[in-house]
Amino acid sequence: MKVLYLAWPDPESRQWYPVGKLTSEAGIYRFVYTKGATISNNFIPFGSMRDLHEVYRSPDLLPLFANRLISKKRPEYRDFLRWLDLREDEADPLVVLARTEGVRETDSLTVFPCPERDLDGKYVVHFFSHGLRYLPSEARIRISKLHSGERLYLMPDPQNPHDGYAIALRTDDPATIVGYCPRYISRDFLEILENSPDSVEVCVKRVNAEAPIQLRLLCTLMADWLENFKPCSSDIYTELSHDKESTSAHTPLNIYPV
Secondary structure (H helix, E strand, O other), rough: OOOEEEEEEOOOOOOOEEEEEEEEOOOOOEEEEHHHHHOOOOOOOOOOOOOOOOOOEEEOOHHHHHHHOOOOOOOOOOHHHHHOOOHHHOHHHHHHHHHHHHOOOOOOOOOOOOOOOOOOOOOEEEEEOOOHHHHHHHHHHEEEEEEEOOEEEEEEOOOOOOOOOEEEOOOOOOOOOOEEEHHHHHHHHHHHHHHHHOOOOEEEEEEOOOOOOHEEEEEEEEEOOOOOOOOOHHHOOEEEEOOOOHHOOOOOOOOOOO
16 A cells, blocks of 8 residues: 655745645545644645544545646646656556655645565665756756766755755766755655665666756665664654544545545
């Protein structure tokens, strides 16, 4: 069962909190709020989903998330899947949301997956490099010349004024910063770097020269799955609802548009 979290930025503190959890099982989508939604007094529930302790289920993807997907009828849909390095039979809505982070120009919400072990027991995550729009033109030119499989390197940036857990991505020769790791996985990466640095390998998955800048550089990180490593296990990820039963045990509930 794939698990996605919805991150919300507090407009005052600029801190990001996981405020919701989306899953899909047996053809039913399930959304619940998490304890991250209770930390800031600035958080407002989404649309008609006003009760923080309710479970929201639907056979259709909830509008809050469906509105973050490109329509299959759009002429650029096949190009879009190619930029994500996905085949049409792999383009499950939750997979697409995990790869794109569900970014929209109309809000600041982000969707991210809870990491899972791959079939070889490794930590593997695909992500788009962040912050490209703020890089100098020389860096963008360097990105355009990257090729699939090229090695990249992680550079922790603890003095970053916006995020003390920031990690930059750089090339080898010439050494050039080509963006940053997404916030939602930077703490994982730092933990892995500290405990198993020799197992970490970051490489270029795709360079999409014609894509929007947020989909320009797709990367892959692979590392050993650390013993006792439990991503998304801190208190703020805990469901506020006490309903822990499988969605298949319930009658599907349609919710109002959000």
